[in-house]
Amino acid sequence: MTTVTAHLVHPWALAFLPDGRMLVTERPGRMRIVDRDGKASAPLAGVPKVYARSQAGLMDVTLAHDFAQSHRIYFCYADSVPGGAEIAVAHARLDDGASPKLEQVSKIYEQKGPPGSGLNIGCRIAQAPDGNLFVTLGDHFAAKEDAQRLDNTIGKIVRITPDGKAPADxxxxxxxxxxxxxWAYGVRNPEGLAVNPANGQLWEQEHGPMGGDEINVIEKGGNYGWPVVSFGLNYDGTPVGTGKQRQSGMVDSVWHWTPSIAPSGMAFYTGDLFPQWKGNLFNGALKFQLLSRLELKDGKPIKEERLLKGIGARIRDVRQGPDGALYLLTDEDDGRILRVTPAK
Incomplete structure (x- = not known):
């Protein structure tokens, strides 16, 4: 494990540009480009002002599939509204030249429902092969029953077009x-989202309450149970909802962690640098400060290995680089990008 760069302030998400440089978000509201040698640019101009409080701020970023032609990126952030904050999704054109900046910034989607105070914000983005975007939205740690209602987007996964509309299907x-x-509902604080390249399925990972962190395979129209069922307990030790772990009509998780590891950031590994890990799923852990590697069989996790347990830092994001290495973001005041390669 080597440090690519340090001195980032609570970095949240990482996306690789075609030439191997990295586009990184910092939760307080900054976006930077980091060269392959670790040199970080000045904060990019054009980033909207964000509601930076508690867990909220500038969060995920991803490149459009046609980035090489369009230079379009998508990102999400907490936006100030009367009474608190809601998640907004925007797209922009990235000028990644000598003085990188965002141009043509446009907010394309806003979360709908009671505003939050910066807790349980979720917000990961995945672009499907058809170009539509999946976005995770947390329950705000407030009126969690809203996660079961379809008249709001609290505790939901939404599917929108590249311009923020609802697809007809x-x-x-x-x-x-x-x-x-x-697209799906009944989720709590989903901070991981990825498309499984083996079969195109959408996988999501979320924080439970006291225990019960989950990984789910997201189905069209699926109800994932929060706050009716859970493998965890409320923070005061009382049962969640019905006190059951499963219920008819609700989709079971494919993996859960109890006690909670506080997962954030997930990536399927497809590279050649770790051939024995091809097809494995990696999840960062905030609370337990480690990297979780899950082996899959028949499309389901069957075995976990916990790596980097002595790292001493919260892992906010995990990505596979174009060189086949794993890249991690550490969620610290002096945050780092770490590169993980095979031991020599």
Whole structure:
């Protein structure tokens, strides 16, 4: 494990540019480009002002599939609204030249429902092969029952077009009283999202309460149970919802962690640098400060190995680099980008 760069302030997400440089977000509201030798640019101009409080701020960033032609990126952030904050999704054109900046910034989507105070914000973005975007939205650690209602996007995964509209084939488009952008619901604080390259399935990972962190395979229209069922307990030790771990009509998780590791950032490994890890799923852990490697069989996790347990830092994001190495972001005041390669 080597340090690519340090002195980032609570870095949240990492995306690789075609030439191997890294686009990095910092939670207080900055975006930088980091060269392959670790030199970080000045903060990019054009980033919207964010609500930077508690867990909230500038969060995920991803490159459009056609970035080489369009230079379009997508990112999400907490936006100030009366009474608190809600998640916003924006796209912009990245000018990654000598003085990098964002141009043509446009907010394309806003979370709908009661505003939050910066807790349980979720917000990861994944672009599907068809170009549509999946976005995770947390329950705000407030009126968690809203996660079961379809008239808001609290505790939801939404599917939107690259310009923020609801695709016509979303599951609740024709359901009275339901918001058409909802793809799945009943999630708590989803901070991991990735498309499994082996089969195109959408995988999500979320924080439970006291125990019960989950990994879910997201189905169209699926109800993932929060706050009716959970493998965890409320923070006061009382049962969650029904006190059950499963219930008919709700989709079971494919993996859960109890006690909680506080997962954040997930990536399927497809590189050649670690051939024995091809097809494995990696998850960063904030609370336990480690990297979780899950072996899959028949599309489901079957075995976990906990790596880097002595790292002494919260792992916020994990990505596979174009060189096949794993890259980690540490969530610290003096945050780092770490590169993980095979031992010699």
């Amino acid at each position: 979303n599951p609740f488009v024709n359901k009275p009283g339901a918001l058409p952008e909802i």
